[in-house]
Amino acid sequence: MIQVKNLTKKYDNSLILDDANFAFPNKGLVCLLGASGSGKSTLLNILAGFDSDYSGDITVCGTSISKMNEDELCAYRRDNIGFIFQNYHLLSGYTVLENIMLHCELNSLDEQSNVENAKELLNRIGIAEKASEKIENLSGGQKQRVAIARALISNPSIILADEPTGALDRRNSTEIITLLKEISKDRLVIVITHDQKICDFADDVISIENAKIVAKDANIQKENDSVQNLKTKPTIKVSAFKRGLKNFKVHFTRYAAVSLAISIGVFCFMLSLSSGNIMQQSIADFKEKNTAYNNGYIKAEDDKAVFELLNADERIENVYRQYKINNVSLSMGDNSKTMIEKYPMPKTTESMSYGTMPKKEANEIALTPSLAKKFASNISNLVGKEITLKYGDQSYKLIVSGIYNAGYDDFFVSSDVEQGFYTDIKDEQVYSISYDVKNFEDIVSVSQMLSEKEIDSKNAASEVGALQSTFKSLSRLFLTVSSMILAIGLFISAVLLVKLQNSRYKELGLLSALGFKKSTIQRILISENVLLSAMAAIFNAVLIGGAYLIGMIFDFAISVSPLQIFVSIVSTGFAVVIISIFASHKLINTEPAVALRK
Ligand code: ADP
Ligand code: MG
Secondary structure: OEEEEEEEEEEOOEEEEEEEEEEEOOOEEEEEEOOOOOOHHHHHHHHOOOOOOOEEEEEEOOEEOOOOOHHHHHHHHHHHEEEEOOOOOOOOOOEHHHHHHHHHHHOOOOHHHHHHHHHHHHHHOOOHHHOOOEHHHOOHHHHHHHHHHHHHOOOOOEEEEEOOOOOOOHHHHHHHHHHHHHHHHHOEEEEEOOOHHHHOOOOEEEEEEOOEEEEOOOOOOOOOHHHOOOOOOOOOOOOHHHHHHHHHHHOHHHHHHHHHHHHHHHHHHHHHHHHHHHHHHHHHHHHHHOOOOOEEEEEOOOHHHHHHHHHHOOOEEEEEEEOOEEEEEEEEOOEEEEEEEEOOOOOOOOOEEEEOOOOOOOOEEEEOHHHHOOOOOOHHHHOOOEEEEEEOOEEEEEEEEEEEOOOOOOEEEOHHHHHHHOOOOOOOOOOEEEEEEOOHHHHHHHHHHHHHOOOOEEOOHHHHHHHHHHHHHHHHHHHHHHHHHHHHHHHHHHHHHHHHHHOOHHHHHHHHHHOOOHHHHHHHHHHHHHHHHHHHHHHHHHHHHHHHHHHHHOOOOOOOOHHHHHHHHHHHHHHHHHHHHHHHHHHHOOOHHHHHHO
């Protein structure tokens, strides 16, 4: 069945097998003895096609496996080899039946026939009643029976068993070897063992001595190879996603913990961005309410120097001189009021009872309560109404924008209307200067500049400054805390993922031993990672939804744009992909034989 010709195997400088030759029979139980470290597992791995780094030739049923590439060796294992390990290598979290059926994903039979075959096998090895039991609930002897059933399900012509009884007590060892003896009636079973008692069951006993394969039994039976051919079955496309999904379910708790850690981290980070949005929103609200927020007023004795200073400053616009005016009259319906004198006053420092200050270029007017009472008994009703202002030979139709709290008769009009009043005034005494700051962010610094020059300006710098500093320190705090949570979340999930992947070397080694191609195993891992990132993204979306809900219930505005939500969800998924690539990179690139040893 198997011909080993001139086999030489080295690890670095140590020679494990040196020009070894041997012909294995077509069937029967062959025990492989040898001191620990003599190369028994190495030989078995070579026969199984796990290791092709050797010189010499191995032919199986007349076909050389030495020149086969990785995928051909996978197919060779799938169709011809059943592997049994000392530590069973069964998948925890899966049932007995599912473990046995693992190999069936590679064959072309339908699900029903595969289940029937598996049940028949379980019957034969005497654990039929355990079919739906989870692997972790079985005893060692039962586990090894399941492993034997798994090796037999594809009906291979060669069974390779690496110390299958090494972890079992005497009674279980005897039962297992009896089982192996029985199945060796119609196939070749090679068993590595230290146990002399087991050799009693063997048809042939061989050992590795001085890097050579030596027959302990002179009557070793060698049969003609021409009887059999190497089996090759059609390649079946394995649904990597189905297997990935199944694995994902089995490892669900850990994956959920990973997803939760990451999504909480990203969620917190996003909330901290939302604090920035809240600040923008508050500033917008502030501007909306305080329409004169950027206006400044300077009582001017020496107007020329101040006027030039303001005009030269790039942060400042709309600078004009203000004068006392006489005989302004306001009328609405039958009511009218004439003011003999009207002085320019600071706008920003007034507080509003109703509405807002007049906006620029809006033809608006704001009144004091005492003046407003001349036109309506309920002064709040005046907001939005039209009032006619007459000054000189000009008449303006203005809309009342608000009522502000001053204790005398007075009003403010939109700045362009006000400037119209002054067009004919040339040589009168300047009363004050009005200016606007272009940008909200410059209001405080302009005010500072003026006070450094000992110019007394009335403006909204203190309110604006307070608003800015509150939000600045708040958002800094938010960002710090949430960055820490994000870092911790990423760290926890990376640790969990790496630990999870480390526990899976044997699982992947096993899939490879069963004949799953490396590319299929990679696709399984990728499917799992995709599912994991999808779960993290969903968790993140749920957290955002929950936050909105809580915000709605407790009337606390979570201010995040749809784009930020999208970015948050996508970046959660992306973070998981990056971490899992990092965590499974080594796993994917480990050779199956090495993976099995881990
Ligand atoms: P055993 O007969 O106990 O099964 P092995 O075949 O596992 O022995 O190993 C034979 C020798 O080769 C041992 O000395 C072992 O340390 C060494 N060896 C096994 N695998 C590797 C490897 N991947 N790299 C280097 N040395 C190895
Ligand atoms: Mg070994």
